[in-house]
Structures are given as C-alpha cells and as structure tokens.
Amino acid sequence: MNRARIYMDWNATAPVLDAARAACLYALDLTGNPSSVHKEGRAIRALIENSRRDVAALVGAAPASVIFTSGATEAANLVLTPDFRMGRTPLGVSHLYVSAVEHPALRDGGRFGADRVTKIPVLTSGVVDLAALETILGAHDKASGLAMVAIMVANNETGIVQPVALAAEIVRRHGGILVADAVQAAGRMPLSIEDLGADFLILSSHKLGGPKGAGALIARGEVMMPAPLLRGGGQEKGHRSGTENVMAIAGFAAAARAAAVNLPDRMDRITGLRDQLEARMRDAAADVIIHGDAVERLGNTTFFTLPGLKPETGQIAFDLDGVALSAGAACSSGKLGQSHVLTAMGFDPEQGGLRISIGVSTTQDDIERCAEVFAKVAGRRKAASVAA
Secondary structure (H helix, E strand, O other), X not given: OOOOOEEOEOOOOOOOOHHHHHHHHXXXXXXXXXXXXXXXXXXXXXXXXXXXXXXXXXXXXXXXXXXXXXXHHHHHHHHOOOEEEEOOEEXXXXXXXXXXXXXXXXXXXXXXXXXXXXXXXXOOOOOEOHHHHHHHHHOOOHHHOEEEEEOOOEOOOOOEEOXXXXXXXXXXXXXXXXXXXXXXXXXXXXXXXXXXXXXXXXXXXXXXXXOOOOEEEEEOOOOEEEOOOOOOOOOHHHOOOOOOOHHHHHHHHHHHHHHOOOHHHHHHHHHHHXXXXXXXHXXXXXXXXXXXXXXXXXXXXXXXXXXOOOHHHHHHHHHHOOEEOXXXXXXXXXXXXXXXXXXXXXXXXXXXXEEEEOOOOOOHHHHHHHHHHHHHHHHHHHHHHHHO
16 A cells, blocks of 8 residues: 655745635635725735735734735845835945855845855854854945845755844944845744844745745835835835735735744744654664754754765655655756755765755654655665675
8 A cells, every 4th residue: 555645845845724725715706906996906905914914923024014025036136136225315235245055046146246246154064154254244345335145044955043143243233234034934933033133034935834926025124125126016115016916925924824823832843853853864874964963953954965875866765755855955846956055064065965844734653754764765775885
C-alpha cells in the first residue's frame, strides 16, 4: 500500500489555510471596483482597508503604512530604488548595501545598477558581519546621496535569524535607510517594525498560508516613500497603481490574523518537532552537517548537507519516498544550483544542501516518517561508497 506523502517544504510555500481560502471565496462573491464610490465599490474598499489593518497588526505597523503588492518580489523592487521622496522633496539614495545571503529578489539590487550594489559579508556562522557593515557605511560617500541597507530577518535557506535591530543602530548612525525582508520570519517569530528599527519591511502572503500573488511593503512612517514602480490609476495612495487583487488581499489578511494567534506556543511545538528530527538525523548519520545550528534559527527550518550526496540526488530520493523537501530556495521552476548562502558562509558550495521546513500541520508521525527516509537515504549513500 502506498503511504501518503508528507509536505516538508513550508519555506517555499505554506499550505493554504482554511480561513484564507474562505476569505478568498468571500471576496470573489463581491461585485464592484474598490475605486468606485457606489455601495458595491465601498464594500470592496472596506474589505481592503480592514485587510490592511490586519496585515499591519502582524508586524506592529500603522495600517496607512501598508502598500499591497503582487508579492515580495514586487515589494523588493518597489523599495530598492535610488529614487525616494521625503514628502514632496526628492531624496536621493546613491548606493545599496545588501547582505550576501539575501534572497535574489533583494541581492540582485532591484532598481539599482550593478555598479551601485555592494555585498555585505557574513560570518562563517551565517550571521551578517556587523563590523564589516560599520566599516562599509563609514566609507560611504554621503555627498553622493544616502546609503540603503537590505538585511533579511531570517534566511530562507538556513533559517538563521539576523541581528536586524543591531544593524539598524549602525544604519541610523550613518544616516541610512534599512530595508528588512521579513518574508520567512512573519508568523514564525514575533515581529515589530519598531523594535527591529527597520524603515521598511517586506511580507509575502503565501509563506503565511495565504494565497500566492499578494505581498506588502510596510513603512515605519508615511513621510519617506520610494518612487512608484507601477504607474497608472494611482491606487494605494499612488504608490502602486493597478486595480487591487481583492481576493488575494483578503486571503493574505486572513493568514496574517491566523499567524498572530498563539504564536509562541505554536512555534514551541514546531521547534520541538524540528529538534527531534535533527536528533534522529544525527543518530542516523554522524557526519551530517546542519547549517546554522550554533546560532539562532527559525524553529521550523533545517538546512543540512550529507557529505558525498548531491542535493539533486537527495531531493529525488526523498521525493520518491514520499517526502517533499527542497534543495535550497525554490526561486525558479526546477532550478538546482550552488547555494549562494553556503558560498557566503565559506562552505564548499559543490556539496550543496537540502532544506526541510515544517509548519503548523506537521505531525509527530510526519517527523518519524521523514527521519526514516533520511536514514534510508544516508544508508544508501554509505552502501554506494562501500561498493565503489
């Protein structure tokens, strides 16, 4: 009898929550354009504004500071620009400094030219090098414009939590702007834009259990804003034109509401499951390398290397045994390659890694099954080595 498949790839996308699905269906049944002034339009507008409030609440922000986008990638490209305004006054940003382990949506620099993007190194632990950040910003030419710094709250591959609040102090000291990618962190650890000290946060709906196709750029205030990426009808207070994707926004808000409920208890349970799995992995393969295990990580993420096992081979082996996991980030369809995160950490990128990421519906049985498959894959690796 075939055993049911188990899903261990929540960092790529979380299963859609029942509440998010219901919110999407409710929104689909509403007729009207949110920019229309008649009753139907006002009902849609009210739904969007209530959703804005719910998404803002997840990160302790003001609802008016939330700009809805089609996802985190659009939000990143909106905010990563040399063209800012402080109220009506142009505000030039001359250079982007981005950590070497950022998601490609930020690491590639958005609307900055390649010659205006500098990588901030990380330590071998995977944590951003704050001393290097201090030195880099100290050398920034302030006469040419402001410095922008982009550092993720938690890494999508390793789950490593970055010292964003400490980085914010450095950025403020040098008069710069800080953008924090909170895509993986939202709903998996407490978040406050004020406590982080970030000027902007980036969120994604589908990482929370909402629908794909919705995200947000959230500002700490409304005075300093980037020039629009999309121009047209002036929706989102002129920051993002285009008729709003009401269905996706409603589902996003429902997922944000759910993410805020019992967050500490939920993550304690998930972290406990993750720790059990890692203990079983070490029992089965003493040489397994779990990246970032010496520093703070998201409680749902395990990024590991089995020496001698190619990531693509491992991913296929797990998949054939009914376990869905990933070989690093799921950024483009079917793409497997060297991990820039492992490269930045000084690890041999040729060995690569596999990522297990779990969530609220992961069970003890799922952990047991995944551990069994891991032991089988590790055993095959040893058998192949002996045969050779």
